[in-house]
Amino acid sequence: MKIKQHYDVVVAGSGLGGLVSAIILAKEGYKVCVLEKNNQYGGNLQTFVREKTIFDTGVHYIGGLSKGQNLYEYFKYIGIIDDLELKKLDEDGFDIISFDNDNKSYKHAQGYDNFKKQLLNDFPEEKEAISLYCKALQDTCNKFPLYSLQSGVPIYEDTKLFETSASEFINSLTANKKLQAVLAGTNYLYAGEAYATPFYVHALSVNSYIESAYRCIKGGSQITKALIKQLKLHNGEAYKKSEVVKFNVVDKKVTSLELSNGTEIFADLFISNIDPKVTLEKVGKDAFRKSYVNRISNIKSTTSAFSLHIVLKPNSIKYHNKNYYHFKDYNDIWITNNYTDESWPEGYMVSMGLKEADCEFADNITVMTYMRYDEVKPWEHTFNTVVHKNDRGETYEEFKTRKTEQLITELEKKYPNIRASIQSTYTSTPLSFRDYIGCNKGSMYGYVKDVDKPMQSHLSARTKLSNLYLTGQCLSMHGILGVTISAIITCSEIVGKEYLINKILNKINN
Numbered sequence: 001m002k003i004k005q006h007y008d009v010v011v012a013g014s015g016l017g018g019l020v021s022a023i024i025l026a027k028e029g030y031k032v033c034v035l036e037k038n039n040q041y042g043g044n045l046q047t048f049v050r051e052k053t054i055f056d057t058g059v060h061y062i063g064g065l066s067k068g069q070n071l072y073e074y075f076k077y078i079g080i081i082d083d084l085e086l087k088k089l090d091e092d093g094f095d096i097i098s099f100d101n102d103n104k105s106y107k108h109a110q111g112y113d114n115f116k117k118q119l120l121n122d123f124p125e126e127k128e129a130i131s132l133y134c135k136a137l138q139d140t141c142n143k144f145p146l147y148s149l150q151s152g153v154p155i156y157e158d159t160k161l162f163e164t165s166a167s168e169f170i171n172s173l174t175a176n177k178k179l180q181a182v183l184a185g186t187n188y189l190y191a192g193e194a195y196a197t198p199f200y201v202h203a204l205s206v207n208s209y210i211e212s213a214y215r216c217i218k219g220g221s222q223i224t225k226a227l228i229k230q231l232k233l234h235n236g237e238a239y240k241k242s243e244v245v246k247f248n249v250v251d252k253k254v255t256s257l258e259l260s261n262g263t264e265i266f267a268d269l270f271i272s273n274i275d276p277k278v279t280l281e282k283v284g285k286d287a288f289r290k291s292y293v294n295r296i297s298n299i300k301s302t303t304s305a306f307s308l309h310i311v312l313k314p315n316s317i318k319y320h321n322k323n324y325y326h327f328k329d330y331n332d333i334w335i336t337n338n339y340t341d342e343s344w345p346e347g348y349m350v351s352m353g354l355k356e357a358d359c360e361f362a363d364n365i366t367v368m369t370y371m372r373y374d375e376v377k378p379w380e381h382t383f384n385t386v387v388h389k390n391d392r393g394e395t396y397e398e399f400k401t402r403k404t405e406q407l408i409t410e411l412e413k414k415y416p417n418i419r420a421s422i423q424s425t426y427t428s429t430p431l432s433f434r435d436y437i438g439c440n441k442g443s444m445y446g447y448v449k450d451v452d453k454p455m456q457s458h459l460s461a462r463t464k465l466s467n468l469y470l471t472g473q474c475l476s477m478h479g480i481l482g483v484t485i486s487a488i489i490t491c492s493e494i495v496g497k498e499y500l501i502n503k504i505l506n507k508i509n510n
Contacts, residue, residue, distance in 0.1 A: 015043025
């Protein structure tokens with residue numbers, strides 16, 4: 001199949017938001033084409049294989065996938081739910097929170113009643129605080145209609161919803177510092193910042209995991225494969241190694257886009273699943289009002305990450321059906337991004353990959369921790385992907401080796417036998433995320449949501465060009481659920497919100 005010269009809709013970027021948008025519009029009869037610069041579709045859903053071991057780049061577990069829950073229903077409408085091979089994580093503790101100098105580990109359990117029960121085992125005197133916390137999570141999520149597959153818009157007049165920080169709200173519930181830290185202990189899910197990250201971001205991120213939490217068997221790329229299958233089933237097209245380098249604009253309207261190989265493709269509508277900051281560069285800032293450009297340019301991107309991917313020796317470590325979040329100091333869980341070279345890492349998340357549903361032993365571990373972009377700035381002029389292979393140089397390799405050793409040394413404090421179980425290691429830095437995902441400065445989760453600037457990072461799917469739309473994690477919320485909803489928002493602008501929501505609900509109910 002060859003790329004045609006003209007389509008109804010062209011989607012630049014094949015992340016989850018781009019693929020879901022493409023499928024929805026293809027189901028509506030639009031002739032759709034998705035263009036991906038990399039050798040693999042999927043954005044943060046991409047996986048890679050080392051020594052016959054599959055590693056996820058971004059999707060370590062997913063929430064809301066039990067029958068009847070929000071992501072399950074969205075995936076049912078899209079047509080991929082039956083194609084996914086999943087394993088439900090430990091219901092009594094899918095996320096484990098721990099701290100240095102504390103022999104106890106604290107559980108986040110699935111189901112709100114079980115969630116409360118497990119926390120009360122460790123904090124029996126904090127029943128009221130735990131109950132208030134759970135109620136606040138659910139009440140907050142109910143104020144976002146699309147989160148519950150309803151029509152309408154978020155309740156923006158509820159200023160408390162957008163102007164109360166997660167740390168401030170959680171700390172107001174209890175004076176118990178350890179419980180405060182445990183409730184906020186998975187803030188790596190959204191790169192939480194003290195007194196900046198709104199409570200609604202915490203709620204939308206955490207709630208779906210409490211409802212249900214699953215691991216993708218053989219990695220998150222199976223979601224991509226299911227999406228591509230559905231796209232093609234509805235006569236949509238997708239092309240890899242097709243990098244969009246320019247959007248051509250005439251009279252405030254995109255007429256075509258150009259690929260790196262010189263191909264020009266025309267369409268009636270264009271959707272960019274590329275970071276909006278990068279999209280502006282590819283369109284040309286002169287095509288937009290200066291105020292619009294300045295607003296997007298000044299939005300702060302979330303921090304990036306350093307990921308250590310460990311291939312384990314055979315039968316060396318048993319598979320753990322849960323994730324681990326560890327912090328050096330429970331007083332500092334909101335500020336672990338403020339590390340020094342000597343104190344790094346101040347916290348980390350550990351997740352195991354899964355080849356088969358009933359594995360006794362793990363074959364790999366991924367450890368993720370924060371890394372600021374300025375640490376890799378000396379090599380920012382380099383670019384390296386499978387399609388465009390380049391060597392960043394000896395000093396970069398030395399940097400990664402040093403950071404790997406620091407991280408393993410820290411892991412040994414919690415897992416004394418880890419070093420003896422390592423067969424080999426591979427790493428990802430902010431530059432890896434930047435080059436493969438296309439996010440600004442390797443940002444983990446799009447743009448920072450800030451209680452002091454509640455509307456600054458709220459971007460419309462519509463741009464100031466009449467036929468150019470945005471989608472993806474920078475649009476509303478990050479994560480599998482958040483990005484799926486962003487695609488619904490984008491497509492609603494094209495086909496109508498009431499119409500689309502009713503179609504989804506009809507599909508669910510039939």
